Amino acid sequence: MEPFTTHTGTAIPLRRSNVDTDQIIPAHWLKKVTKTGFEDGLFEAWRKDPGFVFNEPARQGASVLVAGPDFGTGSSREHAVWALQNYGFKTVISSRFADIFRGNSLKGGLLTVVLPQETVDRLWALTEADPAVEITVDLVERQVRAGSGDAAVTADFEIDDYTRWRLLEGLDDIGLTLRHEADVTAFEQTRPAWLPRTQTV
Amino acid sequence: MGRTLAEKVWDAHVVRRAEGEPDLLYIDLHLLHEVTSPQAFDGLRQAGRPVRRTDLTIATEDHNTPTLDIDKPIADPVSRVQLETLRRNAAEFGVRIHSLGDVEQGVVHVVGPQLGLTQPGMTVVCGDSHTSTHGAFGALAFGIGTSQVEHVLATQTLPMAPFKTMAVTVNGELPAGVTAKDLILAVIAKIGTGGGQGYVIEYRGEAVRNLSMEGRMTVCNMSIEAGARAGMIAPDQTTFAYLKGRDHAPEGADWDSAVEYWTSLRTDDDAVFDHEVVIEASELTPFVTWGTNPGQGAPLSASVPDPASYGDPSERSAAEKALEYMGLTAGQPLRDIKVDTVFIGSCTNGRMEDLRAVADILRGRKIADGVRMLVVPGSVRVSLEAVSEGLDKVFTEAGAEWRYAGCSMCLGMNPDQLAPGERSASTSNRNFEGRQGKGGRTHLVSPQVAAATAVLGHLAAPSDLTDVPVPAGV
């Protein structure tokens, strides 16, 4: 996983609540057996509408998604995270994320940032007024910054120390757990013998 | 202070606890299917890691499998590759697999419980959000993403952030004709699709205690539709009776030790939940959804709501968008909504009790002209049992199609899909835009409502059927 320290880029405002993972990446894309090549499936149905914000020429190359509340509900498909990353997003901002989606994103290095809806509204207003406005998501300082003058937004966000450290270092979770393999083996000795097994090995 | 059921199960699985880090939890059962596992096995291969506990891992094929012509090669080459990839990975890593054509094949959340692999007090995970189904046994069961699938394959553990606890207590008895599905749809409409975020919900109260294991699975299955991490019901005699004698249930002295432990798995009287919701069962009625998320539901006797009646602007705009997509107008009675398709199946309502309930309504009746009805058992075992009771005949004589087991039209990854603009009454769990096929419109309903709807051609409850069914054999 690539380390995430701070990222600056232009944004796409997605003014919809309850965006479920079936919209982020429709089921027929889930047949792929790789982690790449999902960019064309991202919001596939909505992108057919020429008026959809993703189709505005000024939004091309954006890397920050500013989404409505309850982003990523529904299916646990991690393909939703891959699709956002394949498309070029480094970070998603919303006032509320669905749990599994948020877990998947932070595992995979897509930084999901929770800000109050009122701050999200101000970011929407900024980028809608000028698509060239850049948003900085600074994981070191746990802060989002955008715009200048009266409309400028500076907002601190919360993320737990452990997740932040993992993202800053770009550490793989499995490698971290395997450092404690002796604990796992010790735990296994204590499991009751009657617990089910799927096969004898 | 006492602990809740969820906290007891969690505490019993902590492998490692360290200040400032998530708890490392041991996983007792890992279920796999073809959609969310290929990239995980690939990761293992690249890192040269084995599957740590093949004896706690099991795979089944369900999402892509066809429900017709299962003896012929799968027509869609991409679906075929995904199934073949799972078979190859299972063989290479030594994982038990139940492939298409196998008697134990079926939807992953139907297969685990019927094999007796899902037991009280266990931790169960699967790369699938409806893993919450297994909570019906008093297991802590949650859906995970593909990176976590790889993590569990490699280590049999997961680092997990702490959760909050919610009690949903349903007092009293469910009125006749009101099912587990109606109960959970009403819960979701009450707390909202995000209301359960960060919580493990424990369902309690007389109405929950009186549910069968199958009904409990229906309730826990849809916990994720309220945004919850997991749903749970404390194990009791109903649970033990269901498990006794199943393939992987403990036997003899082991059974006694297991029951003794299982009996301790209940929320202590002095335990405190972070949030409590109370529902009176007597107020529940058959429930249907009118919108494009499972929280957009209402009693069948109600009308399509007016978006203007929502105070919250984001809910209002969500309702406007939903009505547009669903092709509905505010104020239209829900009973007037005509459907072209009825789908019976899925891990929510694809078990024996569901099929029996549908058959009881269809027996001696015909489905309405122009309605297509698919009955898809949740597993091959369910299918065989239904055939042994003659239910398949009841379905086909009524004009429905009796299919092979799988996820089918629950998400339309196989050929069973809605065409654009088609409308279904579906016993599945998600009414998202395009979920059952591009442009398809879904109303989530109970099996009983689905069956009555098939007969009348519009959303309806069994009590709307005023005809007298022709007795069998006449």
Ligand code: SF4
């Ligand atoms: S039946 Fe539907 S919800 Fe259940 S596992 Fe299959 S696709 Fe998912």
